[in-house]
Amino acid sequence: xxxxxxxxxxxxxxxxxxxxxxxxxxxxxxxxxxxxxxxxxxxxxxxxxxxxxxxxxxxxxxxxxxxxxxxxxxxxxxxxxxxxxxxxxxxxxxxxxxxxxxxxxxxxxxxxxxxxxxxxxxxxxxxxxxxxxxxxxxxxxxxxxxxxxxxxxxxxxxxxxxxxxxxxxxxxxxxxxxxxxxxxxxxxxxxxxxxxxxxxxxxxxxxxxxxxxxxxxxxxxxxxxxxxxxxxxxxxxxxxxxxxxxxxxxxxxxxxxxxxxxxxxxxxxxxxxxxxxxxxxxxxxxxxxxxxxxxxx
Ligand code: PDD
Numbered sequence: 001x002x003x004x005x006x007x008x009x010x011x012x013x014x015x016x017x018x019x020x021x022x023x024x025x026x027x028x029x030x031x032x033x034x035x036x037x038x039x040x041x042x043x044x045x046x047x048x049x050x051x052x053x054x055x056x057x058x059x060x061x062x063x064x065x066x067x068x069x070x071x072x073x074x075x076x077x078x079x080x081x082x083x084x085x086x087x088x089x090x091x092x093x094x095x096x097x098x099x100x101x102x103x104x105x106x107x108x109x110x111x112x113x114x115x116x117x118x119x120x121x122x123x124x125x126x127x128x129x130x131x132x133x134x135x136x137x138x139x140x141x142x143x144x145x146x147x148x149x150x151x152x153x154x155x156x157x158x159x160x161x162x163x164x165x166x167x168x169x170x171x172x173x174x175x176x177x178x179x180x181x182x183x184x185x186x187x188x189x190x191x192x193x194x195x196x197x198x199x200x201x202x203x204x205x206x207x208x209x210x211x212x213x214x215x216x217x218x219x220x221x222x223x224x225x226x227x228x229x230x231x232x233x234x235x236x237x238x239x240x241x242x243x244x245x246x247x248x249x250x251x252x253x254x255x256x257x258x259x260x261x262x263x264x265x266x267x268x269x270x271x272x273x274x275x276x277x278x279x280x281x282x283x284x285x286x287x288x289x290x291x292x293x294x295x296x297x
Contacts, residue, residue, distance in 0.1 A: 001117035002081040006073050008111055011080055017112075024106055025093030029153030032056040032064075033091040037118055037247050039286035042293050043074065043088060044247070048210045052150060053090065059149045062094050063109055068297060070111065075294070077115040085118040087248070091152065121249055126275070129255030129267045130170040132184070132244070134233055135163035139174040139182040142205040147182065150207060161185040171244065173236075173257070180204055181231040187246040188212035191231065191239035192224065192270045198235070201228040211245040215274060218281060222273040233257070241268040250282075251275045 005017035025031035034049045043049075050067055057064045064070070070090065078086055090113050094106040137160045140147055145156075157174070164172035164185070172185045181200050183189055188209040191198045197219045202208055219226035236242055237260035244252045251274050253267035 001083060003114070003116040004077050004081045006077045006111075006113040006115070009069075009073050011077060014114075019093075019110065019112065020096050022096040022099070023093050023110060024095060024097065024103075025091065025110070025152050027099070028101065029151060029155070030060075030062075030103065030106075031091055031093035031152035032060060032062060032150060033089060033152055034150060035247055036088050036090070038078070038086045038088075039282045040290060041078070041085065042286045042290050043078070043086075044282055044285065045210050045214075046071070046074075046293070048213070049090075052208060052210070053092070056149045056151060057092065059146065060094075060151065061103070062092065064092055065109065065111055072297065073111070073113055074115075077113050081115045081117075083115075083117040087114075087116050087118045089114040093152070121252065125170070125252055126267070129253040129262075129265075130244075131168075131256040132171045132173050132242075132254045133164040133167050133169035133258050134173050134175060135160045135167075137163060137174070138177045139205060141177055147205045148202065148208050157185040169256075169258075171254075175233070176205055179232060181233065181236060182206045183209075184244045184246075187244035187249055187252070189236070190215060190243045190245060191236050192241035192243075192268065193239050195223065195225055197224040197226045197270075198231060198239075199226070199228055200231050204230065209245060211247055211250065211278075214278060214281065215243075215245050215251065218274065218277050222270065222277050224270065224274075237262070239263070241270050243271055243274070250278055 003014050034053045036043045036049050093110045095108045095110050097105040140156050160172040174182050183206040216226045240263045242254040242262045253271045
């Protein structure tokens with residue numbers, strides 16, 4: 001299992017990787033990033049992740065290297081690492097400069113790519129389901145730091161997860177300042193009630209998850225009717241099933257929400273159907289996309 005780092009196109013061992021302390025990503029979280037994973041060695045829905053990276057960068061007025069360059073660096077890092085399945089984190093910072101908040105003083109964007117063997121979430125989480133807490137800290141309002149921007153500034157989520165973990169829970173679910181459900185600390189949330197699959201609308205202020213969009217697209221295929229609608233904690237607490245979704249988790253069942261037991265207190269049949277459907281979609285997608293991805297430009 002090999003981990004590699006690529007900084008502005010230069011591949012190196014993780015121990016040799018260096019970023020200047022004047023980099024604004026380090027000083028201010030002034031950066032954007034994406035996490036992708038491979039199926040059959042192919043980065044899953046890479047285009048959707050790169051589109052989101054471009055939207056995030058545009059929102060911060062941060063210039064990205066051309067998409068073809070990012071893809072070429074990712075390919076060479078994946079090839080050099082040679083893991084059966086990979087995790088890749090693509091970070092672009094605004095670059096270095098003098099110590100001032102003024103973003104116009106940055107020199108040029110710096111791209112850091114981290115590639116390592118994919119480490120799946122523990123099997124017990126899928127077998128038993130996880131416990132999630134709603135901490136006191138609220139999700140950033142869209143007018144402050146829009147949660148649809150995947151920036152390097154994750155302190156809101158870090159603090160939420162810390163509060164939940166200290167209280168003995170596996171993950172955190174964040175409300176907005178009005179008390180509506182937004183998303184998990186690094187995942188989107190879904191509730192099943194009868195034949196309906198419910199998730200908060202994007203306007204609530206949350207990350208436009210790639211997995212979230214796929215689950216909405218696949219809902220009909222597992223007999224669920226998808227609805228994007230505002231949800232409160234009470235709506236989730238009385239759901240038949242509750243799931244978190246993300247690139248790394250795929251679909252993860254939640255069986256406790258603070259003091260409430262969800263459904264029968266065990267992963268439900270709808271979860272299993274969606275998890276299987278999503279996994280099958282991922283493998284079909286990877287088989288179809290492989291030749292195109294590895295073709296030389
Ligand atoms: N995070 N919401 C937040 C706040 C996230 O950080 C993530 C993903 C998601 C799910 O998005 P997607 O389905 O596109 O992975 C939702 C990545 C995986 C991470 O930071 O590790």
